Amino acid sequence: MRRPPLLLLALTLWPGLTLAQQPLRVVAPFHVESMEPSRDGFNFTRMRVAETLVGADDGGLPVPQLASGWTLSDDRLTWRMTLRAGATFHDGSPVTAEAVAASLRRARAQPGPLANAPLTSITADGPGVVELRTSAPFTPLLAFLAESSSQILAPGSWDETGAVRRLIATGPYRLVGFQPPFRFEVERFEAWNGGPAPAIARAVYESVARGETRALMAESGRADLVFTLDPAGTDRLRRSPRVEVRVMPIPRTQTLKLNAGLPQFSDLRTRQAVSLAIDRDGIARGILRSPAAAATQLFPPTLAEWHVAGLAPLRRDPAAARRLLAEAGWTSGPDGILTREGRPFRFTLRTFSTRPELPVVAAAIQESLREVGIDMQVAVVVSSEIPAGHRDGTLEAALMARNFSLVPDPIGTLLADFGPRGGDWGAMGWASPELIEILATLGRSTEAAERAALRGRASTILQAELPVIPVVWYDHRVAISRRLANVSVDPLELSYRIEAMRWAE
Amino acid sequence: MGGVVRALLRRAVQAVLVTVLVSGLCFTLVRLLPGDQALRVAEGRYGYDRVTTASADAVRAELGLDRPAAEQFMAWVARLAQGDLGVSLVTGDRVVEEVAYQLGHTLLLSLAALSLALLAGPALGLFAGLRPGGVLDQAGMVGAAALRALPVFALGIGLMLLFGVTLGWLPVAGFHATENLVLPALALGLGLAAASARVARDATVAATSAPFFGFALLRGLTRAQAVRQHVPRNAAVPVLAYLGVNLALLVEGVVVVESLFGWPGIGHALSHAIAARDVPMLQGTALSLGLIFVALNAFTDLAILAADPRRRG
Numbered sequence: 051m052r053r054p055p056l057l058l059l060a061l062t063l064w065p066g067l068t069l070a071q072q073p074l075r076v077v078a079p080f081h082v083e084s085m086e087p088s089r090d091g092f093n094f095t096r097m098r099v100a101e102t103l104v105g106a107d108d109g110g111l112p113v114p115q116l117a118s119g120w121t122l123s124d125d126r127l128t129w130r131m132t133l134r135a136g137a138t139f140h141d142g143s144p145v146t147a148e149a150v151a152a153s154l155r156r157a158r159a160q161p162g163p164l165a166n167a168p169l170t171s172i173t174a175d176g177p178g179v180v181e182l183r184t185s186a187p188f189t190p191l192l193a194f195l196a197e198s199s200s201q202i203l204a205p206g207s208w209d210e211t212g213a214v215r216r217l218i219a220t221g222p223y224r225l226v227g228f229q230p231p232f233r234f235e236v237e238r239f240e241a242w243n244g245g246p247a248p249a250i251a252r253a254v255y256e257s258v259a260r261g262e263t264r265a266l267m268a269e270s271g272r273a274d275l276v277f278t279l280d281p282a283g284t285d286r287l288r289r290s291p292r293v294e295v296r297v298m299p300i301p302r303t304q305t306l307k308l309n310a311g312l313p314q315f316s317d318l319r320t321r322q323a324v325s326l327a328i329d330r331d332g333i334a335r336g337i338l339r340s341p342a343a344a345a346t347q348l349f350p351p352t353l354a355e356w357h358v359a360g361l362a363p364l365r366r367d368p369a370a371a372r373r374l375l376a377e378a379g380w381t382s383g384p385d386g387i388l389t390r391e392g393r394p395f396r397f398t399l400r401t402f403s404t405r406p407e408l409p410v411v412a413a414a415i416q417e418s419l420r421e422v423g424i425d426m427q428v429a430v431v432v433s434s435e436i437p438a439g440h441r442d443g444t445l446e447a448a449l450m451a452r453n454f455s456l457v458p459d460p461i462g463t464l465l466a467d468f469g470p471r472g473g474d475w476g477a478m479g480w481a482s483p484e485l486i487e488i489l490a491t492l493g494r495s496t497e498a499a500e501r502a503a504l505r506g507r508a509s510t511i512l513q514a515e516l517p518v519i520p521v522v523w524y525d526h527r528v529a530i531s532r533r534l535a536n537v538s539v540d541p542l543e544l545s546y547r548i549e550a551m552r553w554a555e
Numbered sequence: 556m557g558g559v560v561r562a563l564l565r566r567a568v569q570a571v572l573v574t575v576l577v578s579g580l581c582f583t584l585v586r587l588l589p590g591d592q593a594l595r596v597a598e599g600r601y602g603y604d605r606v607t608t609a610s611a612d613a614v615r616a617e618l619g620l621d622r623p624a625a626e627q628f629m630a631w632v633a634r635l636a637q638g639d640l641g642v643s644l645v646t647g648d649r650v651v652e653e654v655a656y657q658l659g660h661t662l663l664l665s666l667a668a669l670s671l672a673l674l675a676g677p678a679l680g681l682f683a684g685l686r687p688g689g690v691l692d693q694a695g696m697v698g699a700a701a702l703r704a705l706p707v708f709a710l711g712i713g714l715m716l717l718f719g720v721t722l723g724w725l726p727v728a729g730f731h732a733t734e735n736l737v738l739p740a741l742a743l744g745l746g747l748a749a750a751s752a753r754v755a756r757d758a759t760v761a762a763t764s765a766p767f768f769g770f771a772l773l774r775g776l777t778r779a780q781a782v783r784q785h786v787p788r789n790a791a792v793p794v795l796a797y798l799g800v801n802l803a804l805l806v807e808g809v810v811v812v813e814s815l816f817g818w819p820g821i822g823h824a825l826s827h828a829i830a831a832r833d834v835p836m837l838q839g840t841a842l843s844l845g846l847i848f849v850a851l852n853a854f855t856d857l858a859i860l861a862a863d864p865r866r867r868g
Contacts, residue, residue, distance in 0.1 A: 080602075083646045089600050161601060161610040213647060230646070232819050233731065258728050258817040262712060266727045270719045404603050432830065433603035434594035434611075441608045453604050466607070474607045 073235070073252040074534075076546055077264050078277040081231035081257045085207075085214040088160035092198035096546045097255050099236055100201035100219035101244070103131050103150070103180070104192050106458035108541055109354055110301075112192040115244070116145065116202055116220055117180075126187035126496065131180045131195075138241050139204040140217075140224040147174035153202045154180070154195075156212065162199035163457050166466075167191055187494040193459030196544065222248050222549040232257045249536075249552035261406070268293050268529035275534070275546060279527035280406070281339040287529050294530045299352045300541050301454040302524040303345055304411065306399075307436070308447050310517060311479025314395055315447075319374040321516040325364055326371035327422045333414050334522050337407055345520035348512050349454065352541050355502070356460055358509045364520060371422045380423070388423035396425040401449040402433040411521065412449045437474035450475060451524065455542040461492055464508070468517065477517035485511045558860050566853035573845040578635065581838045582628050585829075592832040593620050599645040599831025618644055631838065640842075641835035645827075650839035653824065658843055660730065661809055661820035667736055668744030668805065669798070676751030677794050681786065683752070684759025695756065699749035707808045711742035711815045728817040739816040743808050747801060754797045758790035765789075791862040799855030806844060 082093045087100070094100040105115040117131040137145040154172045158164045168185045175181045184191065194200065204218035217225045222242040227235030237252045256273070258264050265283030267273040271292045279287065279295070287295050308315040308324065315321055330344035346363030349356040380388035380395055388395040399415070401408045412428045419426045426447070439445025452467070452475055454460040467476020468485055488508045495501050512518075530537050535554040538547055585592070593615035598606040600614070615621055634641055640650035683692040702710070718738060719727035729735045762768060762785055771781040810822030821840050828836035 084648075086647075089602075161597075161605075161607075161613055229731075229819070231823075232817060233729075254731075256729055256817065260815055260817075263715070263728045263815055263817060266712075266715045266720055267729075270715075270723060270727045272719070272726050272729075402603070432590065432595065432598070434598040434606055435590055437606060437608050437611070438591045438594050451604070456605065475604070 073254045074250045074275070074548060074551065075273045076253060076255045076275045076277075076548065077258050077267055077273040078255070079257065079259055079261070079264065081259075082228075082234060082255070083231045085217045085228070086160075087157060087201050087203065087214070088162045088199040091201050093234075093255065094217060094219065094225070095198040095201055095221075095544065097234075097236055097253065098221045098223050098248075098545060098547075098549050099217060099225050100198075100203065101221045102196050102198070102200050103154075103202065104196045106193070106196045106542055106544055110193070110455065110458040110460070110542060112196060112458070115196075116150070117195075120192070122496070126189070126494070127184055129182045129184075129191060130175065131182065133178045133180065134244060135178065136243050137220055138243075139220055140239055141204060141206060142241070143204060143206075143218075145202070145220055146177050147180045148177075149205055150174070150180050150202050152205050154182070154200065156203075156208065157200050159212075160199060163194045163197045163462055164200050167194050187496075189496055190457070190459045190461045190465075190493060193457045193462055196458045197456065197462075198544070220244075223253060245549070248549040250548060253548055265529070268531070271531065273529075274531040275537075275548075276529040277526075277546075279529055281337070281527070284527050285339065292532060294532060296528050296530060296539055297340065297525045298528075298539055298541055299342075299350050300524050300526040300543065301350060301353045301460065302451055303348055303350060303454065304408070304449065304451050304521040304524065305348070306415065306447060306449055306519040306521055307445075307476070307478060308517070308519065309443075309445055309478045311443070312397070312446060314390075314397065316479070317378045318515065319378040320380075321519065323371040323374040323378075323422065324419065324424070325516055325519045326367045326374070327418045327424070328415055328519070328521060329366050329418050330364065330521060331366065333411050337410050337414065338522055338525070340525050343522045343525060345523050347509065348518070348520045349460070349509060350523035353454060353460060356454075356505050356509055358506050358513075361510060361513050364513075366418075368418075368422050375422065375424075382423055386420075386423060387425045394425060395423065396427070397446040398427040398429050399447040399449055400429050400431050400435055400439060400445060402436070403430055404433055405451050408449055408451065415449070415521070440472070440474050440478055445478060449521070452476075452518075455544070458542055458544065461489065465489055465493070468512075472517070480515070480517040482511055482515060482517075559857065562856040562860065563853060566849055566856065569852075570846055570849045573849055574842060577841045577845045578631070578838050579628075581841050582624075582631065582834060585832050585834050585837060586624055588832070590832070592834075593618075595830070595832040596620075596644045599827065599833060614644075627834075631835070640839040643828075643836045644833045645831050645836070650835045653836065654821070654839045654843050657819055657821045657824040657840070658847075660818060661813070661822065662847075663736065664739055664743065664812070664818060664820060665805055665809060667740035668747065668808075671740060671744035672747035672751050672798065673794075676748035677755040677790065679748075680752035680755025680757075680794075681759050681790060684756040684790070685763065685782065685786075687756075687760050692756065695752055699753050702745050702749035705746070707742055707746065707811045708815060710745065711738070711812060714738050714742055728815075730816075730818050735816075735818075739812045739818050742815070743805065743812045746808070747798070747805065750801065751794050751798060755790050755794050758793045759786055762786045762789040788862055792859055795855055795858050795862065799852055799859075802848060802851050802855075806848065 082090045084090055101116045103117040104112045107113050116134055118134045120131045122129055133145055151172045151174045168188050170185050171183045173181050207216050207218045208214045222239055223236035224239040226237050233256050235254050238248050261280035261283055264276050265279055265287055268276040269290045284295055287293050310316050334344040335341050347361050351357045379390045383389040401412045403409055409430050416426045416428055436448045454463050467473035470481050472478045488504050492504050528539050533554055535552050537551055540547055594611040597611040597614045601610055642649055643653055683695040715727045718725045725737050726735050768781055768785055813820040813822040825840040828840055
């Protein structure tokens with residue numbers, strides 16, 4: 051579906067399109083290299099081309115999508131998902147339980163959350179019900195099914211090698227143009243029966259990597275929805291009459307990962323001292339330009355079920371940090387750097403520039419730590435050097451941004467981050483048997499009060515032990531054209547919600 | 556004809572050397588770079604916050620990245636000998652198709668920028684050179700210095716702000732319509748046009764100061780006739796030679812401009828191939844760039860031979 055580039059020379063502009071005929075233009079930094087759900091599938095679920103069985107509301111709770119309902123057996127091992135009656139794929143074929151089961155079995159064979167779920171079988175039970183069996187009770191399964199790599203595609207989407215060649219999905223929009231890695235076009239799928247018909251007939255997704263360019267596209271009025279704006283660009287956009295800027299917290303936290311297997315970080319007091327030295331308010335105000343972004347605990351308030359309001363907040367107190375370091379046996383050396391048993395308190399922090407604010411925040415943390423006598427070097431590397439360093443044990447510390455809504459229920463991320471051997475993007479050299487047991491119990495339990503208590507306890511352990519140190523919470527910054535109406539922004543970034551929008555004029 | 560054949564033979568030998576060197580260097584350099592190739596490929600596939608060591612292990616097993624380097628290189632050479640550049644480790648698509656698509660956009664952008672440099676620059680330079688020290692010459696010098704001094708990135712942002720935001724005449728970024736080509740071509744071509752204008756200006760001054768120009772006036776030609784007869788062809792040779800040398804700068808500029816304007820192209824493909832350690836894509840894109848560079852230089856040689864008969868012997 052790629053358009054030969056030289057044909058561009060022959061193209062002329064479409065004259066005089068009315069607003070209703072114009073496509074909605076969505077711009078974000080994410081490239082779309084392929085149609086493979088496990089790689090770029092999130093672009094298609096966000097643009098509402100593909101649906102998953104289950105969606106999630108703003109709080110991450112499961113809501114019906116291609117499945118109209120579900121039941122869990124008494125032994126909590128069998129989930130029966132009832133498909134939306136009358137649903138069809140974009141090629142007009144009916145959505146059958148066998149087709150859905152085949153799509154899920156394929157997704158399970160690809161890298162992604164579903165591959166890690168304890169599923170033993172995915173089968174059709176009649177034309178309208180898909181049955182999923184697990185080897186043990188696993189209540190986060192619904193959240194795993196809401197993740198984009200679990201999107202449902204018709205069997206005709208992939209070839210004999212299993213590679214996705216056509217995107218035959220079930221969403222309110224269908225793919226009509228695909229020019230990887232920068233652009234795809236969608237149009238309204240008239241046979242969609244999952245809700246009111248979309249008011250906007252056509253939409254275009256464009257990937258633009260540079261934040262400056264995205265902001266200028268919004269300001270020029272040539273883009274209608276622009277996601278992931280830089281803080282600096284946001285200030286300028288607020289003055290534009292064409293654009294409304296919305297800033298909302300999302301479940302993503304910038305964290306400092308410390309290798310607690312190292313002598314300097316195995317002592318809880320030093321991890322607490324590092325936390326006390328960090329100037330979170332300064333970073334939130336000066337770098338992210340969002341004073342409320344200073345993290346007081348790992349989970350931001352937007353994750354209401356995991357955020358514990360009564361938890362003693364993380365704060366800055368360099369004097370207390372120095373006291374804790376002295377208690378841990380660190381004394382000031384001649385150059386102001388702390389030493390213990392003749393060894394300076396020195397380590398290298400790895401971070402990466404895919405998120406451009408990370409190296410800047412790393413520099414701010416470096417300055418804060420120097421004030422208490424810790425010499426931290428910053429190495430800006432590619433992000434995969436962090437899991438690589440975790441694996442080979444060479445990682446000393448890392449600064450990163452962790453998304454707790456990759457799977458809408460954070461339990462999916464926590465299981466990966468705080469297992470017995472830590473996690474690539476989580477703890478290193480630290481494990482809590484109590485936390486591991488809590489997470490396992492959360493995976494089994496369906497009792498609301500018990501689950502709430504367990505979540506609270508998990509958050510408390512992470513706050514007390516600091517295997518990763520929260521720095522700031524992230525905001526989602528979106529520029530919305532004033533020509534658009536009925537716009538809502540998904541804090542979990544699962545969908546751009548374009549099917550509910552309409553032109554204001 | 557002898558000069559033409561010699562020029563083409565020289566460039567053909569260069570092309571062979573480029574093929575051997577580029578493919579060998581790409582392969583070697585990727586292995587010398589720090590970091591686990593499987594992790595980098597997995598990051599390219601699944602995104603930075605989805606990559607795990609488990610997904611890297613799956614990539615390693617799928618692609619056979621733990622095979623000996625010599626074995627992998629020989630496999631690539633064997634494929635190349637059959638005209639097969641392999642498949643991208645990240646997307647799984649055939650490299651030749653990826654490169655053809657990306658290269659088409661890069662060539663379109665480069666040709667537009669070169670056309671600007673060839674049409675606007677020499678013409679302005681010629682008029683400036685006919686009245687050295689005049690208003691046009693002075694203004695041209697200031698303008699050329701400013702355009703050459705501006706980084707491509709800053710020039711691009713300035714063009715976006717002026718024509719995209721303030722005037723609203725052109726789209727800020729994108730690539731789906733003809734109008735999308737204008738701003739990136741200007742960002743890429745203005746600096747080259749400015750420099751070629753100064754080269755043309757100096758060549759014009761040299762030509763109009765030469766004895767043959769004075770003799771032409773003595774023969775009774777008007778100044779306009781003498782200029783038409785002697786200046787353009789004499790000025791063309793240094794301008795073409797300058798552009799030929801500066802084509803490498805054009806390639807550098809393409810990488811920045813493509814990223815800034817969201818324009819697909821070989822620069823984007825190359826930078827992503829390096830980041831993701833996608834060896835087949837890196838070899839394919841670098842090889843294409845190298846061969847294009849040789850081809851453009853061959854074209855420059857032929858253009859100079861066409862403009863200057865003295866070199867054809």
